[in-house]
Amino acid sequence: MERIEHRASFGGWQDVYRHRSEVLGCDMTVGVYVPPQAADGPCPVLYWLSGLTCTEQNFITKAGAQRYAAEHGIIIVAPDTSPRGDDVADAPGYDLGKGAGFYVNATQDPWAAHYRMYDYIVDELPAWVEADPAASDRRAISGHSMGGHGALTIALKNPGRYRSVSAFSPIVAPSQVPWGEKALGAYLGEDRDAWAQYDTVELVKSAKERLPLLVDQGDADEFLDTQLRPQLLQAACEAAGHPLTLRMQPGYDHSYYFIASFIGEHIAHHAAALKG
C-alpha cells in the first residue's frame, strides 16, 4: 500500500492510495477523504462509485464533496471504476473494459480473470478501509450513472450492510438499455437471468431489506431517455412497495456540475443515517 497523494482539504486530508487488490489481480487507486473528526475517533464511511470513463480523480477533484464530509465527519472512499494494467482485458469503446467495470463479477472470457468489481466493492475494499482505526464499519453507498447502478444494486443485494444508499443519474435497468446490454452481455454472457442479479429494477422486486432509495436525476440529462429511464425504477418501486425518493432536477445535465449542486444534500442524507 502506497499513499500517492496527500492534500489538505477543508481541515482534513484528501489522500489517494495505490493498493494491491487480490480480488481484481491488479493494483488499484482509491481516493480517501479523511475529515478532521477522524483525529478524535473512528468515522463512518461513504463509498462513492464513479461512472463510465472515470478514475478516482473525477469525484475528488470535481464534486466538492469534501466540504460536506468535513461538516458531518464522514470519510469518503472513491475507488477507480475497473481493474487496470497491461494484462487486463480491454475493448475499444468507452463503455466496456477499462473504466467500465459496471460493478459486476464477470463470468465470461476474456473478462473473468480481472473484472470482479462487485466483490472488490462489497468485500475487499471495505476490509482494507476498515483495517484503519480511523474508519468505522458504519457504511453508506452512492454513485453516479454506472456508479449509481453499482450503488443501488450493491445495497439491494447486501441487506444490513449499508445504512443508506443514494444515486445520481443511475442506470436503473441495465437489461433494458444499450450500455447495460453491451456490458452485461460481455461480462455475463447471453443468459439474461444472470443479468437480473445486477439490475436494480429486477432486484427491487424481491429485496429483503426495504432500504429507502434517494435518486437525483437531471431532466436535461443527455442520456435520460436512452440509458437511464428512471420511470422504470419508479414503476418497480411502486409495484414492490419499495421506498423511493426520485427527484427530477430541472435543467441539470449528466455532468459533475449536477453532482456538485446536490452532493451536499446527499451527504446530509447519509450523515443522518450513519449517526447512532
Next chain:
Amino acid sequence: MERIEHRASFGGWQDVYRHRSEVLGCDMTVGVYVPPQAADGPCPVLYWLSGLTCTEQNFITKAGAQRYAAEHGIIIVAPDTSPRGDDVADAPGYDLGKGAGFYVNATQDPWAAHYRMYDYIVDELPAWVEADPAASDRRAISGHSMGGHGALTIALKNPGRYRSVSAFSPIVAPSQVPWGEKALGAYLGEDRDAWAQYDTVELVKSAKERLPLLVDQGDADEFLDTQLRPQLLQAACEAAGHPLTLRMQPGYDHSYYFIASFIGEHIAHHAAALKG
C-alpha cells in the same frame, strides 16, 4: 460570440463563451457563472485570474465556487490565461507563452503582437461582460499564483475600479523570483523599471488607493520559498502602511484543494465589499 457550454449549477448556470478579443488578436474562452439572482436584476462581478498552465476550465471545474456565488448573488468571470491560436507565439516551458500570459502588456518580440493580457483583463473583458444587463459595473478581482499576481497588480494600478481584491498563493515579487524574471524579461525586456510596473511589492510602495489585500497562502506550498515569498509582501505593506491580511494556512499546498477550502471565505469577503 458563441456560448460553448451551458450547465445548470446551484440554481444558476455555468457557461463558457468564446469571443473575439481585438486586444489580443485572437478568440478567447471565458467561464461565466451566472447566479440565480441574475434573473431579478444586475449582479456584481468577481473576476478570477488563473495560474500557470490553466485555461478557463480549471477554476470552473475544481474550485467549487458556484455554491458561494449562488449564495451571495455574484457573477464569476474566469478567463483563459493567455492568448491562444496557431499564430500566437509560444515557448517550450510551461512558464512562458501560452498558458503563462502573466497579465502584462508585452513590449518585446515575438510576444508584443498578442500578449496584452493586462489590457484584456482591465478593459476589454469587463466591457464585454458589462454589455450584458445581468452584470453590473461593481467589480472585485481575485486569482491564484500567477493569477494572484495579476489580481493584486491590476487592483493596485487601477484605483477605484475594484471594490475588493484577494489572492491565493500569489507571486508577489516577480522581479525577484525565477518565474517572474523569466516571464517579465521575455515580455518586457531587460529594463527592470518596466518590470516594477507589474510587481506587487513595488506597486504597494506608491499605491494611490489603499485597498485592503486579502491573501491566503498554504505553508506546505511547494513553491513557497522559491517563487511566492509572501514575507516580501508583508514587509512592503508594513513599510507603506498598506492594509494586508496575510493568512498562512497550515498544511495546505498549491493545488485547487487549497483554493476550494477557502474560496467561500474569499467570496464572502468580496460580497461584503460589493454590496451597496
